[in-house]
Amino acid sequence: MAEQLLRAAPELAVASAMPARARALSGPHGPRPRRRFSRRNVFIYGTLALVAVYYLLPLYVMVVTSLKGMPEIRLGNIFSPPVEITFEPWIKAWSTACTGLNCDGLSRGFWNSVMITVPSVFLSISIASINGYALANWRFKGAEVFFTVLVVGAFIPYQVMLYPVVIVLREIGLYGSLWGLVLVHTIFGMPILTLLFRNYFASLPEELFKAARVDGAGFWTIYLRIMLPMSLPIFVVAIILQVTGIWNDFLFGVVYTKPDTYPMTVQLNNIVNAVQGVKEYNVNMAATLLTGLVPLVIYFISGKLFVRGIAAGAVKG
Amino acid sequence: MTSVQVRDVSLSFGAYDVLKELNLDVPEGEFLVLLGPSGCGKSTLLNCIAGLLDVSEGQIFIKGKNVTWEEPKDRGIGMVFQSYALYPQMTVEGNLSFGLKTAGMAKDEIARRIARAAEILQIEPLLQRKPAALSGGQRQRVAIGRALVRDVDVFLFDEPLSNLDAKLRSELRVEIKRLHQKLANTMIYVTHDQIEAMTLADRIAVMKGGVIQQLDAPQVIYNKPVNRFVAGFLGSPGMNFLDGEVEGDAPTFVATDTKIPLGRYGFGDAAKPGKAVFGVRPEHIATGDAAAAMPFQVDARVELVEPMGSDTLVWTKLGGQSFAFRVEAERHLASGDQLRIGFDPARASLFDGQSGSRM
Numbered sequence: 001m002a003e004q005l006l007r008a009a010p011e012l013a014v015a016s017a018m019p020a021r022a023r024a025l026s027g028p029h030g031p032r033p034r035r036r037f038s039r040r041n042v043f044i045y046g047t048l049a050l051v052a053v054y055y056l057l058p059l060y061v062m063v064v065t066s067l068k069g070m071p072e073i074r075l076g077n078i079f080s081p082p083v084e085i086t087f088e089p090w091i092k093a094w095s096t097a098c099t100g101l102n103c104d105g106l107s108r109g110f111w112n113s114v115m116i117t118v119p120s121v122f123l124s125i126s127i128a129s130i131n132g133y134a135l136a137n138w139r140f141k142g143a144e145v146f147f148t149v150l151v152v153g154a155f156i157p158y159q160v161m162l163y164p165v166v167i168v169l170r171e172i173g174l175y176g177s178l179w180g181l182v183l184v185h186t187i188f189g190m191p192i193l194t195l196l197f198r199n200y201f202a203s204l205p206e207e208l209f210k211a212a213r214v215d216g217a218g219f220w221t222i223y224l225r226i227m228l229p230m231s232l233p234i235f236v237v238a239i240i241l242q243v244t245g246i247w248n249d250f251l252f253g254v255v256y257t258k259p260d261t262y263p264m265t266v267q268l269n270n271i272v273n274a275v276q277g278v279k280e281y282n283v284n285m286a287a288t289l290l291t292g293l294v295p296l297v298i299y300f301i302s303g304k305l306f307v308r309g310i311a312a313g314a315v316k317g
Numbered sequence: 318m319t320s321v322q323v324r325d326v327s328l329s330f331g332a333y334d335v336l337k338e339l340n341l342d343v344p345e346g347e348f349l350v351l352l353g354p355s356g357c358g359k360s361t362l363l364n365c366i367a368g369l370l371d372v373s374e375g376q377i378f379i380k381g382k383n384v385t386w387e388e389p390k391d392r393g394i395g396m397v398f399q400s401y402a403l404y405p406q407m408t409v410e411g412n413l414s415f416g417l418k419t420a421g422m423a424k425d426e427i428a429r430r431i432a433r434a435a436e437i438l439q440i441e442p443l444l445q446r447k448p449a450a451l452s453g454g455q456r457q458r459v460a461i462g463r464a465l466v467r468d469v470d471v472f473l474f475d476e477p478l479s480n481l482d483a484k485l486r487s488e489l490r491v492e493i494k495r496l497h498q499k500l501a502n503t504m505i506y507v508t509h510d511q512i513e514a515m516t517l518a519d520r521i522a523v524m525k526g527g528v529i530q531q532l533d534a535p536q537v538i539y540n541k542p543v544n545r546f547v548a549g550f551l552g553s554p555g556m557n558f559l560d561g562e563v564e565g566d567a568p569t570f571v572a573t574d575t576k577i578p579l580g581r582y583g584f585g586d587a588a589k590p591g592k593a594v595f596g597v598r599p600e601h602i603a604t605g606d607a608a609a610a611m612p613f614q615v616d617a618r619v620e621l622v623e624p625m626g627s628d629t630l631v632w633t634k635l636g637g638q639s640f641a642f643r644v645e646a647e648r649h650l651a652s653g654d655q656l657r658i659g660f661d662p663a664r665a666s667l668f669d670g671q672s673g674s675r676m
């Protein structure tokens with residue numbers, strides 16, 4: 001074995017010393033040829049296509065149904081594309097569908113949801129990122145205890161706290177108002193978001209923080225000038241989590257608001273589950289699509305950043 | 318005048334004592350190197366001096382002022398880190414000016430200082446680049462520049478070169494030495510690279526387990542180590558150690574059949590018989606004609622030869638124990654060869670068998 005290696009070695013040395021083009025290559029060289037329709041490829045793409053169809057089919061049914069008139073729907077074939085495209089159901093869902101006593105469609109719920117989501121997302125992320133930064137970098141007295149309490153908080157089921165929170169909100173006079181719901185979302189988002197931010201900030205090199213302190217930067221300067229600019233990916237992750245979570249929330253919305261301040265999801269439920277009159281499938285589908293539009297748009301525009309942020313903890317950059 | 322003074326400083330993380338009643342006086346303008354194995358508390362001591370860690374006990378003075386409770390920025394120190402720690406979103410210029418802006422310094426003064434630092438470190442063409450677009454050596458220069466612009470009395474370096482490759486490391490080592498000669502600031506430099514320590518230091522503090530073992534000029538530490546740990550830590554290839562005993566009225570070191578007379582050895586106290594370790598550096602051993610002039614001579618049989626380019630390390634046995642010595646690269650020895658070697662016991666070190674401290 002050793003002898004073979006020794007004998008082969010001089011030849012190897014000569015071969016690698018020769019200019020590349022002068023060599024006539026026989027045997028495998030260059031990129032390995034790949035068959036486009038290998039069994040492996042067919043299997044992989046076949047599976048992917050199947051799964052994609054499985055997930056897209058309901059969406060397709062919803063879209064086509066929402067574009068049909070009621071007579072066409074009664075014909076019964078839910079998969080057939082609309083013969084006569086109509087946007088009537090969308091308009092009705094948005095502005096005239098009745099929910100309980102009001103008949104101004106989903107628009108009221110939409111604006112309620114906006115007014116709930118925007119401040120909730122802003123407040124919860126601001127506070128949680130500062131919490132996480134303080135926990136990761138300024139090891140203050142009691143930080144461990146504080147952190148443990150937060151982690152435990154992340155695992156308490158919401159249902160346990162529903163009623164106590166009703167009482168608290170009533171006592172401070174925010175029950176039924178938009179700001180009450182904002183407060184609830186901000187507080188309930190705190191454990192998981194703080195955890196997220198703490199872990200991200202802890203993964204940043206500690207010497208950076210030390211260098212900034214030697215440079216004379218204080219708590220806020222370091223946060224704003226050093227940490228924030230390095231944390232775009234994790235902020236995107238947090239924003240997506242919070243926007244979709246709060247927009248899609250039904251439980252808190254239905255418990256802590258009243259009909260005037262219902263968020264979009266609660267209104268949607270009231271439209272779809274209305275007991276009186278005929279079931280207007282096309283309006284229901286349009287309403288559902290409208291409600292789902294916001295998280296969908298968020299995913300589309302930030303999908304790439306989202307993935308990058310999730311992966312950011314794994315590789316130090 | 319003392320520039321940095323560490324007085325009885327202790328530091329513990331919970332129940333674990335990292336620094337134990339440590340004392341250190343650094344005169345103004347000195348280049349002091351903290352040298353020690355990983356985990357001995359070098360960075361911890363540096364962070365205490367910088368004010369990035371609160372000491373558990375003791376005081377720290379900088380320029381005669383008690384700064385034990387001061388913020389890092391008020392201590393008159395600049396610090397350079399192993400990982401460079403440059404602010405990634407700022408340009409080189411932004412990195413240099415960040416501390417000055419935070420301190421609210423006037424714009425033209427900032428510009429003047431950046432220009433000076435950039436000139437000294439030769440990073441003028443890089444000022445508008447982001448750290449990601451710099452090589453390791455350039456990054457470390459910028460990191461040094463960040464300490465330089467602050468115009469401080471004391472520079473603290475925490476293994477600034479250990480992320481660089483060997484060639485760049487030796488280049489920057491020279492630059493740091495030049496910088497020290499030019500600025501004449503006090504510099505405290507942490508490393509576990511003994512070459513860096515030997516070449517840069519005015520004095521070296523060798524640390525182990527949070528305690529300074531020896532604090533002295535590099536040559537003294539190299540030739541007269543106070544204990545076995547220091548002797549073994551410095552020098553590559555390391556010092557030869559022979560286990561044996563000191564015997565007799567005319568003291569002699571005995572390891573089985575080898576008897577080394579200690580008449581010329583400078584004992585600290587009176588020689589006392591008992592277990593001991595005899596240490597001699599491979600480069601202090603002579604061969605051939607030179608060996609004939611040595612007070613102690615012995616015949617040796619070559620066991621193994623390690624050519625190192627500039628010279629060759631030869632392994633043999635003395636008193637039944639491994640023993641290495643250096644010969645010029647031109648001497649071609651092979652295992653099995655016999656030759657005469659010799660050394661002067663006055664250049665050797667003798668350590669107590671129990672405590673390990675120098676006898």
Ligand SMILES: Nc1ncnc2c1ncn2[C@@H]1O[C@H](COP(=O)(O)OP(=O)(O)OP(=O)(O)O)[C@@H](O)[C@H]1O
Nearest residue numbers: 330333335353354355356357358359360361362509
């Ligand atoms: N925050 C901490 N909590 C607990 N122990 C710590 C902490 N920081 C450091 N230590 C311990 O203190 C000891 C000294 O650490 P230090 O960083 O000063 O070592 P060092 O001499 O700089 O080593 P190296 O050469 O590897 O950088 C180590 O044993 C380390 O595990």
Ligand SMILES: [Mg+2]
Nearest residue numbers: 359360361475
């Ligand atoms: Mg260290």
